[in-house]
Amino acid sequence: MLTILLDGIAYGMLLFILAVGLCVTLGLMNFINLAHGTFAMAGGYLTITLMQKAGVPFLLCLPAAFIFAAALGLVLERTLYRHLYDKTHLDQVLFSIGLVFISIAMVDYAYGANQQIVNLPDYLTGRFSFLGASIGVYRVFVIAICGLLVVSLQLALTMTRFGSRLRAAVDDGRVARGMGIDVTRIFAVTFAVGSGLAGLGGALGTGIISFDPTFPLKYMIYFLIVISVGGTTTITGPFLAAILLGVADVAGKYYVPAVGGFIIYTIMVVVLIVRPQGLFARAAAK
């Protein structure tokens, strides 16, 4: 029971780290970026490559994945994404699906379609007993890192100058621009950080979820659920949604495997119908 709960929380926290960048993209620039999973995949495959080919220790791979994905995000944002901010949602969807296809094909070409497995260092693989439940060390590790990230994200957003500028830009981009806030720059930086976090999530995820080239497509749906259920106006909304989704998914697979993803999709549709702004969103800003 406790094992499942902890596994679910770890999985949910991972989903949150993977999806939080998308939340900002959607909330800030009203941009539907279905290619967000590509950055996560970049981080994951970088970790796999560094560990298997170069023998880099796992803990070093994590920041490397963050930097790599962030750089990739920055380059793509400056060269491609910024042309699409004022286009229709349909164009954005098509464009980002196009990117997903390209990335899938490239990874497939380079690594093959097989699932990639990472050998975690010994100190992260064991299990220990706690209150009668068997708990994986790695899950605790993931929860600790993700929890730290969540707290620092929340602090950065509420306490720092950059955070208040970002919130201003989300609430009303035009007025923020009028007040002399460089919204374009803020967005570029946020996009890069969001992509980097996705990359970090991908790197952390190598120990929990299996990586194959279809990853961006498979997890796109999960990201979208987190965003649409949690809403895009806060950090806590998607966070709670991600935890809920993680626990529901793990518990669902364990207790009622026959029903599978059915429950999650149904919940998502119902939430969207009842509260189109998301379950935890503030009253609509616009």
Place this chain on the structure above:
Amino acid sequence: MSNITSPSPEAMRARAVLLGRSRWGVAEIIFWILAVACYWLFPTKLSLLSEIAILGLVALSVDLVLGYAGIVTLGQGAFFGIGAYAAGLAAKFGMGTSLWSDPVIGLFIGGGVAAVIGFATSFLVLRGSDMTRLMVTLGVALIVDEVVNQMKWLTGGSDGLQGVLPSAVLGIWEFDLFGRVAFVYSLVVLFVLFVIARALVKSPFGLSLQAIKGNMLRTRAIGMPVNARLVAVYTVAAFYAGVAGALAAQTTQFASPDYVAFHRSADAMLMLVFGGAGHLYGGLLGSIIFRTMQDVLGNITPQYWQFWLGVTLVALVLFVRGGILGLLDNMLAAWRRKGGAS
């Protein structure tokens, strides 16, 4: 159509405009003649051609929803799959002899079941933004996918539905190994449904859809029942996709969860965008190009196809607005301006 007792000049002019829009052009007639000629031109590729016709029908149904009414949908594959399973099951339990396995009745069964579910879910897409609609249609498609996979006693689960045995078309033409009957049958169904769709979008009903796409708020303000129109077009599109699914199940004598998978919905939308949304021929042209590209590139390696599909999409969005037909439209307009035709 309308009974105008004393037509005012404005009414006469509006009538002339409306009728002029529905006249058949030369290019259209050539298109259909070429489609028929394919039977003799590519006798070895007939199964691919009937697949193209079926995909064209799905793309046409997406066009009705997306191109004309402006609803972003990623769930048309659900109706395709529902139609395929409904018709497939009917044919299976008809055992190839009774009335249940008659292909034409099967089309109505597939389309009808899809339309009922389309009608039921259409109320879900009336609310919210593009993003919400995208998620809701996608969610519905995913639920259908799960249901099909789990109801093994009915659908055969991931093994697919075996033993779909449709009887001869109209009791005369048996489906043959070379796909001759399948191609002609698919093309005829496509043509009939196309003509109906054509009449639909050129009618005042179709114009009102385009008005809704243009500006929903203003359309509501001039007294148009926006929600009723959207429900209607969504249901019709679901019927179309269902018929396409039924065709697919009958011509391949098989239905699998692949028919309801996410990529069906995405492919249908991509085909439409390739050809040009908001043009009736967009979906048809798109499906031809899409499937041919897939066949040629996919034969080299599957990754090639996916890579170039991605590149094409990115390029389309960045450089070519409105797909191939949009491009042709622009070129034609530029040519007319240069020529100075009155």
